[in-house]
Amino acid sequence: EAGVAQSPRYKIIEKRQSVAFWCNPISGHATLYWYQQILGQGPKLLIQFQNNGVVDDSQLPKDRFSAERLKGVDSTLKIQPAKLEDSAVYLCASSYGGNTEAFFGQGTRLTVV
Amino acid sequence: AQKVTQAQTEISVVEKEDVTLDCVYETRDTTYYLFWYKQPPSGELVFLIRRNSFDEQNEISGRYSWNFQKSTSSFNFTITASQVVDSAVYFCLGGGFKTIFGAGTRLFVKA
Numbered sequence: 001e002a003g004v005a006q007s008p009r010y011k012i013i014e015k016r017q018s019v020a021f022w023c024n025p026i027s028g029h030a031t032l033y034w035y036q037q038i039l040g041q042g043p044k045l046l047i048q049f050q051n052n053g054v055v056d057d058s059q060l061p062k063d064r065f066s067a068e069r070l071k072g073v074d075s076t077l078k079i080q081p082a083k084l085e086d087s088a089v090y091l092c093a094s095s096y097g098g099n100t101e102a103f104f105g106q107g108t109r110l111t112v113v
Numbered sequence: 114a115q116k117v118t119q120a121q122t123e124i125s126v127v128e129k130e131d132v133t134l135d136c137v138y139e140t141r142d143t144t145y146y147l148f149w150y151k152q153p154p155s156g157e158l159v160f161l162i163r164r165n166s167f168d169e170q171n172e173i174s175g176r177y178s179w180n181f182q183k184s185t186s187s188f189n190f191t192i193t194a195s196q197v198v199d200s201a202v203y204f205c206l207g208g209g210f211k212t213i214f215g216a217g218t219r220l221f222v223k224a
Contacts, residue, residue: 042204042214043158056211089156098210099146104158 002026004105006092012111018080021108025073025094031055032069033102034077035091043091049075050098082112115140117207119215126195127223133191134218136205140186142166147181147188148206152217158204164188195222 005024013019025032030051035043046065048056051072060067064083069075079086089109093102118137126132138147149161162174164181171180176196180189188207192199200222205215 042217045211045213048211091158093158098212099208101148101160101163103160106157 004092004094004103006090006105006108008108009106010109010111012113013082015084015112016081018078019082019110020076020078021090021092021110023075023077023092023105025075025092026103029094029096029103030072031095031098031100031102032075033091033093033095034067034075035093037089037091037107039088046077048098055098079110082110084112086110087112115142115145115208115213117205117213117215119205119218121218122216123219123221125221125223128197129194131191131193132195132199132220132222133189134203134205134220136188136190136207136215137186138188138205138207140207140209142209145207145209146212148212149179149188149190150204150206151201152204153198153201161203162190192220195220197222197224 007022032049034046036046037043046060047067049069052069065079067077089107091104091107093104095102116139145166147164151159151161169181176193178191202217202219204217206212
């Protein structure tokens with residue numbers, strides 16, 4: 001069974017530029033998550049989708065971050081414009097439902113310079 | 114509001130020692146779910162175990178075991194006969210439909 005796919009693996013951008021991350025969840029998983037993990041900290045949930053609807057985006061900085069989940073499958077997370085403090089690993093995960101175990105992708109390491 | 118506390122920031126053991134990682138989950142919900150994940154140096158989060166709040170049966174799976182006590186809100190995870198490959202950051206998660214991560218415990222297993 002294929003796992004959660006994310007791309008790119010690494011990205012370096014200058015501040016004020018924009019960047020987008022892509023995630024393809026495990027087939028059949030209705031719930032998709034985007035997390036931000038800053039070095040030395042636990043992952044922080046940015047947004048949770050159930051199919052193509054948003055369940056929780058309370059910690060998403062909506063002035064610069066946006067996310068969508070097309071047709072309830074793939075998802076993209078965008079940052080525009082990026083700030084230095086956005087440097088982190090962005091993790092995508094998926095699960096059958098909100099109370100079942102989530103499986104994580106390898107993440108995208110973003111460096112903003 | 115819900116809260117996940119992992120009081121141990123770092124633990125260092127010698128190979129073959131047993132080690133227990135502590136987690137306390139506080140919530141007003143009566144039904145919730147608890148998870149443990151491992152994050153090795155490679156960075157990918159790996160699912161280990163899941164428990165439901167209505168099932169307090171403790172289990173053993175290979176070298177892993179877990180102890181869930183609803184009365185104290187604790188969900189502890191034990192590795193028996195630790196190995197160097199167990200070196201990683203271990204995260205406890207708790208929640209209902211929405212889960213939150215603890216801050217993690219970094220485990221060093223020395224040969």
